[in-house]
Each structure stands twice: as structure tokens, then as C-alpha cells.
Amino acid sequence: MTLTIPALRARSARRRRRRPLIVSLAVAFLVLIAVTGLLAPVLAPHSPDATSLLNSLLPPGTEGYWLGTDSTGRDVLSRIMYGARLSLLAPLGVVLLSGVLGITIGLLAARAGGWADAVISRGMDIVFAFPSLLLAMLVVAVFGPGLTAPICALAVSYTPFVGRVVRSVALQEGARPYMESYRVMGFGELWVTLRHLLPNVMPVLIAQSALAFGYALVDLASLSYLGLGVRPPDADWGSMISQARSAILQGEPWSGLLPGLVVLLTVVSVNVLGEHLGGSIGRKQSEGV
Amino acid sequence: MLAKKTLARKEAPDGGAEDRRDALGVSRLSLAVGAGERAIPLLADVTVRVGRGETVGLVGESGSGKSLTARTALGMLPRGARATGSVTVSDVDVLSAGRKTLRDLRRTRASMIFQDPRASINPVRRIGDYLTEGLRARGVPARAAAERALDLLDQVGIRDPGSAVRRFPHEFSGGMLQRVVIAGALSTEPELLLADEPTTALDVTTQAEVIALLKNMQQVHGTGMLFVTHDLDLAAAICDRIYVMYAGRIVEESVSAALFTAPAHPYTRALLEASPSVHGDKVAIKAIKGRPRALAESPSGCSFRDRCPLAGDDCAASVPAHRPHGTSLVACLHPEQVTP
Amino acid sequence: MNAPVLSVTSLVKKFGHFTAVDDVSFELMPGASLGIVGESGSGKTTTARILAGLEQPTSGTVTLDGRAVEGHSRRTRLWQARRLQMIFQDPYGSFDPRQTIAQSIAEPMRLHVPGSAKEHRARVGELLDQVGLSSRAGESLPRDLSGGQRQRAAIARALGIAPRVLVLDEAVAALDVSIQAQILTLLDELRGDTGISYVFVSHDLAVVRYITDTAIVMRHGRIVERGETEQILRSPQHPYTRLLLDSIPSPDWDLDRVAQDRRALDLP
Numbered sequence: 088m089t090l091t092i093p094a095l096r097a098r099s100a101r102r103r104r105r106r107p108l109i110v111s112l113a114v115a116f117l118v119l120i121a122v123t124g125l126l127a128p129v130l131a132p133h134s135p136d137a138t139s140l141l142n143s144l145l146p147p148g149t150e151g152y153w154l155g156t157d158s159t160g161r162d163v164l165s166r167i168m169y170g171a172r173l174s175l176l177a178p179l180g181v182v183l184l185s186g187v188l189g190i191t192i193g194l195l196a197a198r199a200g201g202w203a204d205a206v207i208s209r210g211m212d213i214v215f216a217f218p219s220l221l222l223a224m225l226v227v228a229v230f231g232p233g234l235t236a237p238i239c240a241l242a243v244s245y246t247p248f249v250g251r252v253v254r255s256v257a258l259q260e261g262a263r264p265y266m267e268s269y270r271v272m273g274f275g276e277l278w279v280t281l282r283h284l285l286p287n288v289m290p291v292l293i294a295q296s297a298l299a300f301g302y303a304l305v306d307l308a309s310l311s312y313l314g315l316g317v318r319p320p321d322a323d324w325g326s327m328i329s330q331a332r333s334a335i336l337q338g339e340p341w342s343g344l345l346p347g348l349v350v351l352l353t354v355v356s357v358n359v360l361g362e363h364l365g366g367s368i369g370r371k372q373s374e375g376v
Numbered sequence: 377m378l379a380k381k382t383l384a385r386k387e388a389p390d391g392g393a394e395d396r397r398d399a400l401g402v403s404r405l406s407l408a409v410g411a412g413e414r415a416i417p418l419l420a421d422v423t424v425r426v427g428r429g430e431t432v433g434l435v436g437e438s439g440s441g442k443s444l445t446a447r448t449a450l451g452m453l454p455r456g457a458r459a460t461g462s463v464t465v466s467d468v469d470v471l472s473a474g475r476k477t478l479r480d481l482r483r484t485r486a487s488m489i490f491q492d493p494r495a496s497i498n499p500v501r502r503i504g505d506y507l508t509e510g511l512r513a514r515g516v517p518a519r520a521a522a523e524r525a526l527d528l529l530d531q532v533g534i535r536d537p538g539s540a541v542r543r544f545p546h547e548f549s550g551g552m553l554q555r556v557v558i559a560g561a562l563s564t565e566p567e568l569l570l571a572d573e574p575t576t577a578l579d580v581t582t583q584a585e586v587i588a589l590l591k592n593m594q595q596v597h598g599t600g601m602l603f604v605t606h607d608l609d610l611a612a613a614i615c616d617r618i619y620v621m622y623a624g625r626i627v628e629e630s631v632s633a634a635l636f637t638a639p640a641h642p643y644t645r646a647l648l649e650a651s652p653s654v655h656g657d658k659v660a661i662k663a664i665k666g667r668p669r670a671l672a673e674s675p676s677g678c679s680f681r682d683r684c685p686l687a688g689d690d691c692a693a694s695v696p697a698h699r700p701h702g703t704s705l706v707a708c709l710h711p712e713q714v715t716p
Numbered sequence: 717m718n719a720p721v722l723s724v725t726s727l728v729k730k731f732g733h734f735t736a737v738d739d740v741s742f743e744l745m746p747g748a749s750l751g752i753v754g755e756s757g758s759g760k761t762t763t764a765r766i767l768a769g770l771e772q773p774t775s776g777t778v779t780l781d782g783r784a785v786e787g788h789s790r791r792t793r794l795w796q797a798r799r800l801q802m803i804f805q806d807p808y809g810s811f812d813p814r815q816t817i818a819q820s821i822a823e824p825m826r827l828h829v830p831g832s833a834k835e836h837r838a839r840v841g842e843l844l845d846q847v848g849l850s851s852r853a854g855e856s857l858p859r860d861l862s863g864g865q866r867q868r869a870a871i872a873r874a875l876g877i878a879p880r881v882l883v884l885d886e887a888v889a890a891l892d893v894s895i896q897a898q899i900l901t902l903l904d905e906l907r908g909d910t911g912i913s914y915v916f917v918s919h920d921l922a923v924v925r926y927i928t929d930t931a932i933v934m935r936h937g938r939i940v941e942r943g944e945t946e947q948i949l950r951s952p953q954h955p956y957t958r959l960l961l962d963s964i965p966s967p968d969w970d971l972d973r974v975a976q977d978r979r980a981l982d983l984p
Contacts, residue, residue: 263809264804264806264809264810265809265810265811265812265813267770267804268802268804268810268811268870269812270769270770270793271768271769271770271797271801271802272797272801272823272824272827272828272873272877273793273794273796273797273798273824273827273828274824274827275790283812286812286814287812287813287814
């Protein structure tokens with residue numbers, strides 16, 4: 088007989104929440120990449136390290152080497168599949184590490200306020216202004232190549248990126264009356280921050296992290312390209328592009344272009360997903376008010 | 377004020393071709409967003425008339441559609457909304473008017489004041505610019521507009537208008553800023569002033585000042601005013617006639633003096649009984665069960681029947697037509713049970 | 717039993733050079749209801765916030781349940797919270813948007829009221845019932861409830877701690893008239909049933925008249941008039957109270973008299 092407001096809202100919300108095609112495609116692609124990386128030993132047609140000078144620089148479409156081979160005759164498809172492991176895990180490490188650091192620092196700044204906030208915020212500005220790749224290169228120069236050092240370096244340089252967002256959302260969220268009502272009910276500052284503030288900051292953070300993941304992937308690929316990241320013979324996409332340099336100059340661009348394309352698609356997918364998450368959170372929050 | 381009331385009545389006779397003399401004529405207005413199955417109705421069969429120089433109250437709770445009705449008079453419909461019926465301001469047909477006609481209408485014939493004066497003034501422009509803007513758009517020369525702005529500020533009781541025009545909105549209190557907005561709204565000598573809860577955000581003593589000013593200005597300029605409010609007492613205090621809205625419909629129209637003594641609609645009476653008063657003896661208040669509804673969620677037949685203590689089976693049959701009862705026009709099947 | 721449950725002596729709060737609350741004193745007996753009336757800038761909300769421990773007074777004392785509230789330590793705050801709770805104006809913002817209403821009501825109970833999770837759940841059910849909310853409303857998120865339902869839920873949450881004093885800061889100001897009446901009658905019933913005391917902060921004299929026995933009128937941080945609420949309304953002594961009263965619209969509203977009152981008060 089009667090429609091209630093929640094019913095009306097749910098109806099329009101359902102319509103709006105329908106996921107756009109582009110987002111579905113992005114998710115599908117990311118799942119595909121992740122699964123191929125995970126199951127590379129089962130799925131890959133060749134060993135990623137098996138060199139064969141007879142089969143070097145085969146073009147894509149060759150029987151048995153569907154995406155061709157690189158200059159040392161390694162199968163590009165297999166290397167892309169194995170490369171997905173490091174190429175996805177390393178940025179994930181960066182995102183998680185910078186997430187933990189950023190949340191801590193951002194919440195601290197927002198809740199402490201006053202001079203502590205000022206000091207933390209200026210500190211973040213300084214790190215923010217420092218080019219992340221340069222920092223990573225410096226760290227690699229000191230600690231030697233390998234993935235751990237650049238991951239930590241990038242995590243540090245991404246921390247302000249996360250910390251700023253957390254701080255601004257926490258300030259905005261912390262000004263809402265429910266924070267105050269918990270204080271009146273006798274709850275401690277730490278409880279309110281962790282139990283109520285953090286979960287309400289989290290959605291924005293997740294969207295932000297998706298974007299950071301994309302940047303980290305590109306930065307790490309750049310490091311690998313410069314020969315500062317993954318050590319051969321381990322495969323990751325950046326190093327594959329790097330090793331294809333001479334082949335590209337010889338007019339055989341495939342072994343570099345294909346991993347490049349995978350990097351591009353992954354980053355675009357992650358960004359599409361991040362935008363979508365951010366957008367739907369924005370809608371949810373505006374409905375909540 | 378009484379003399380004024382009869383004057384307004386005489387100037388604005390009912391019906392027929394004379395209707396175009398009204399400042400505002402809303403007739404059988406229905407509004408819905410969306411189409412087909414998904415359409416959400418917002419207003420149904422709303423008829424409101426504001427004579428020249430008359431003050432008319434539009435009273436209702438949230439979701440009643442009172443602000444929506446007022447905004448329609450300026451052609452400000454919600455996005456994707458479709459309207460039927462007619463809305464005329466002076467002799468302009470608002471619903472069929474093009475963009476240019478609407479712009480001219482808003483510039484010269486009808487003005488609107490909102491609840492929050494800070495939201496309706498550009499915060500980075502000076503008060504003087506705000507006031508002269510509308511005049512300049514009408515083709516008033518810069519110098520004359522500036523003089524007029526000073527004059528207007530003086531009229532609304534801003535001290536030292538000469539320095540006020542050079543100041544920014546944030547330098548004014550809410551009450552003072554609402555005065556400026558009123559000055560701006562009346563600067564173009566409109567025939568119709570739409571006031572949407574203009575004093576709700578103000579303190580009660582400030583409200584009294586702003587209302588006094590608004591009434592005074594309106595009388596001086598002969599402007600018809602549609603006063604939208606949730607406050608029955610306020611409406612009764614300043615309006616000649618009152619329309620009570622509930623769930624997107626007008627449920628009662630009455631001369632405001634009679635509304636308090638002889639409400640004809642159960643909703644009007646329930647509202648009066650639910651409002652505590654500072655005057656007279658302390659009487660218990662009676663809450664109305666349920667919550668105010670929007671048109672889309674209201675029951676079939678009489679929208680108020682699920683909250684009405686007098687509702688019977690006949691109330692569900694169809695939406696009650698407006699019928700005269702006492703001095704009221706009421707959309708209820710049993711007005712005699714409300715006030716004999 | 718004749719000792720006040722709350723007494724405030726010479727309360728002063730300064731923000732920089734601005735004195736928001738200036739020498740405010742009052743007492744509240746158990747089961748009584750006190751109105752604090754004033755307009756914006758009167759210091760009424762700051763007073764309420766001091767009572768709730770959200771602000772520290774510059775000087776003066778708040779005595780709650782026979783003991784002076786001193787300092788800001790965790791123990792003091794817990795002690796204070798168990799005896800005094802506050803309802804805010806904004807029923808939309810006073811809940812964590814991610815928690816259901818029942819979860820929000822149970823949370824402070826776990827902090828203050830000993831008992832098992834099962835006992836708490838049962839108590840939440842009772843409280844929802846007491847404030848007139850269905851158990852379905854208890855399972856809803858705050859955004860799915862109407863303003864009036866949220867304010868009921870806020871009252872239930874406060875009652876869960878079983879405080880002796882409830883401070884209501886413009887608690888019905890944002891509600892529609894018909895809903896406001898529901899909340900007011902609910903508050904009236906609850907006071908009758910539980911013997912809780914109210915400090916009712918409001919700009920609305922009509923509402924204060926309905927819900928309080930005694931009242932103080934504040935202006936510019938100071939108390940200008942105090943007494944029985946009915947008495948204040950019938951024969952206001954201070955010109956400001958008179959201005960407040962005459963400013964309230966009514967069918968025979970006389971704006972000239974308001975102007976006179978204002979002149980009597982030497983306002984511009």
C-alpha cells in the first residue's frame with residue numbers, strides 16, 4: 088500500500104550502484120593477471136628462464152611461442168606470467184607498508200592537532216616534495232639492487248600520499264557529532280579513533296590505495312627498467328622491457344612492447360577500479376548525511 | 377493590519393479573467409520526477425493564489441512540498457520533473473516559458489529569499505555589488521544603481537549604508553545579512569516575493585525584527601508575498617490567508633485568523649495540538665502518531681488517513697475534494713468532526 | 717534525598733578574551749527538569765558542554781551526585797559519564813554511520829554496565845521498546861531512520877547507561893512539529909518512570925515551558941532571570957525575558973511591542 092522512504096532510496100540506489108562495464112572489464116583483467124601469476128608454474132608453456140638462441144626474437148603468433156621470444160629466446164608469454172608475481176606483489180608491498188605508515192601518521196596528526204599536527208604535516212610535505220624514484224635510486228645505490236630496498240623506499244615516499252588523505256578525512260569525520268557523543272559516553276580517545284574513526288576512514292583509503300598501487304607498479308617497473316630492481320634472471324615486467332632495448336633498436340619491438348602493454352592495462356585497470364571505489368564511497372557518504 | 381487584509385481582498389477578486397491580476401496563480405499543479413512505472417509524484421493538484429499586496433502563508437512539515445511549490449513559481453523545477461497544471465506570475469505562464477522569459481521574470485517580477493542568507497550571497501563580492509547586480513541587469517545606469525543600493529540599505533535599517541556597500545558578507549551577522557538579501561529581493565520592485573523559511577535560521581528576537589521589516593517593505597512596495605514556513609504561529613501572525621500542505625497536497629485553505637480558532641482539517645488541528653505554546657494556560661500537547669510523509673509514500677485516498685484519529689473506511693476510497701467549511705476550504709470528508 | 721543531583725557554582729568559561737559563560741550557578745534536584753533558555757551566543761551550549769565534560773571550565777565547579785567533578789582524567793570522565801549523559805541537536809550525526817542502532821546502544825552499555833552480552837542484548841530490546849522503536853529499527857543503520865527515530869535511539873543509548881542527569885542540547889529543534897511533540901511526550905514519560913533529571917537547553921520558550929519546572933534565562937553568558945518556568949512566562953522580570961517572550965509569533969503578535977521591548981533593553 089505505502090512506499091517508505093528507505094524503499095524509495097533503495098530503489099534508486101540499486102539503479103545507481105550498477106557497476107559500469109569498464110569497471111567489470113578492469114576487475115576481470117586484474118583477476119586474470121593475478122590468476123596467471125599464481126598458477127604460472129601450471130599454465131606457462133615454457134620455463135621463464137629457458138634460453139634458446141635458436142629461437143631468439145620469434146614474432147608473436149609463432150607455434151608454441153604465442154607471444155614470441157626475446158633476444159635470448161625466452162618465451163615472452165611465460166615470462167609475462169611469471170613476471171606478474173613480482174610485478175604485482177612488489178607494489179602490493181609498497182601499498183600495504185605505506186598504508187600502515189600513512190594511517191598511523193595521518194590519524195596521529197588529525198587527532199593530536201596543534202603543533203604535533205603542524206610538525207607531521209610539514210614533514211609529510213617535505214617527503215612529498217622529494218621525487219619518489221630518486222629516493223628509491225638513492226636507497227638502491229646504498230643497499231644494492233634487489234626488491235626490498237626499493238619497496239621500502241617507495242613505501243616511505245608514498246606515505247604522505249596516504250597520510251594526507253587519512254588526515255583530511257579523519258579531521259572531517261572527527262568533527263561529526265558522533266565522535267563527541269562517544270567522548271561524552273566516557274570512551275577513551277584511542278577507542279574512538281580505532282573503533283569508530285578508522286573504519287569510517289577506511290573506504291576512502293582503499294580507493295586511494297588502488298591509485299597508489301598503479302603508481303607503485305609503474306615506479307617499480309621503471310626501476311627494473313633502469314636495472315635497479317629485480318635481479319636477472321628473475322622476471323618482472325619492467326626488466327623485460329629493459330632487456331628488450333637492443334631488440335627494439337633492431338626493429339623487433341615485440342618482446343618489449345607486450346610487457347609494456349600489460350603494465351599499461353594493469354595500471355589503467357587499477358585506476359579505473361580506484362576511481363570507481365572512490366566514487367561509490369562519495370555517494371554512500373552523501374546519502375548518509 | 378486588519379485594514380490591509382480587507383484591502384488586499386478587494387483588490388484581488390476571485391476567478392475568471394481577473395486572475396491575471398494576481399501576483400501568483402498556481403492552478404491544479406502536479407509534479408513528478410521520472411516517467412512511467414518509476415515516476416515519483418511530488419505534488420498533486422496544488423492550487424495557490426497570491427493577490428497583489430497580499431501575504432499568503434504556505435505551511436507544512438518536511439516533505440509536504442511547500443518549498444517545491446514556491447520554487448515552481450520561478451520555474452525552478454527539480455531535474456527531470458514534469459509538471460501539469462498552470463503557474464502564472466503576473467501574466468507570465470511559467471511552465472511554458474522559455475529560458476529568456478524566465479530570466480526576465482526572475483529579474484523583474486518575482487524574487488525569492490531563502491532560509492540561509494549566506495548561501496544566497498556570493499561570499500567574495502561586496503554587498504554593494506550584490507545589490508547593484510540585479511539593477512544593472514535591468515539596464516539601470518551604474519550611478520543610479522549605486523544610489524538605489526544606498527537607499528535600499530537605508531530602508532532595511534542598515535546603519536551607515538555608505539560603508540556597508542563596501543563590506544563583504546562575512547562581516548555581517550545572519551540577521552543583518554538577511555536584511556541585505558531582502559533589500560536585494562525588493563530592489564527590482566517585484567510583484568511577487570517568495571520567502572522560503574526566511575527567518576528559520578535566525579534567533580527569535582532577530583526573527584521579529586526581520587519580519588517587521590519584511591512586512592513593512594512589502595506594504596510600502598505593494599508586493600504580494602508567499603511565505604513558506606513550518607511555523608503555524610508565525611504564519612498566522614503575519615499572513616492574510618494560509619494554505620496548509622501535507623504530503624504534496626493542499627489540505628486546507630483558510631483566513632489566518634480563523635485557522636487557530638476553527639481548524640477544519642484534522643491535520644491542521646493535530647498540528648495546533650502538537651505545538652506547545654507560551655501563551656495562555658499550560659495545556660498538554662498531543663503528539664501525532666507516525667511521521668510526516670512525502671506524496672510518494674502516502675497512502676491512497678486521503679494522505680493523512682494513516683495518522684488521522686478520525687479516519688474511516690470512506691477516507692481510503694478517493695482523495696477528498698476541497699469543500700467549504702466555515703471560512704475554510706478543506707480536503708476532508710468529515711470537517712464537522714474537527715470543528716462543528 | 718534533598719541533596720541536588722547536580723549543582724553548578726560560579727561557572728566561568730573564557731575563550732581567549734571572549735567570556736562565553738560568566739558566573740553561572742544553578743542547582744538541579746533529583747527528578748527535576750531545568751531549562752536553560754537563550755539565543756545564539758548566550759553561552760547556553762557552552763554551559764551544557766561543560767556539564768558533559770566536553771569543555772573544561774576556566775573557573776567554578778560542577779558538583780555531580782555530591783562530588784565535585786575535577787580534572788580530565790580517564791577515571792573522572794568514566795565516573796562523570798555514568799551519571800550524566802547528553803543528547804545532541806543533530807540526530808543525523810550522533811551515530812557512527814557504520815553501526816546498527818542496536819550496536820550503537822549496546823556499546824556504551826558494555827563500558828559502563830556489567831553483564832553478559834546476552835543480558836546487554838535483552839536490555840537493548842527493552843530500551844528500544846521504552847523509546848518506542850521497533851526491533852527492526854534496531855537492526856537498521858542510522859541513515860535508514862527518520863530524524864525522530866534517530867533522536868529516540870539517541871535517548872535509548874543514553875538511558876542504557878542509566879545516568880542520573882540527561883543534558884539535552886536543542887534536542888528537538890531539528891524535528892518537525894508532529895515529531896517534536898512525540899519526543900517531548902516521550903521525555904516527559906521517561907522522567908516520570910525513571911526519576912531522571914533533565915537539563916534542557918533550548919532557544920524555544922514554548923518547548924521549555926512544556927518540559928521543565930524551573931528555568932534560567934541566559935544572555936551574553938550571564939543569567940538574567942531564574943525561577944519557576946510558569947512564573948517566568950507569566951510575569952517576566954527582566955526586560956530581555958520580556959523581549960524574548962514578545963518576539964514569539966502568535967496570532968495577535970504585536971511587532972511594535974517587540975520594538976518597545978528592544979528599546980527598553982537599550983539594544984540598537
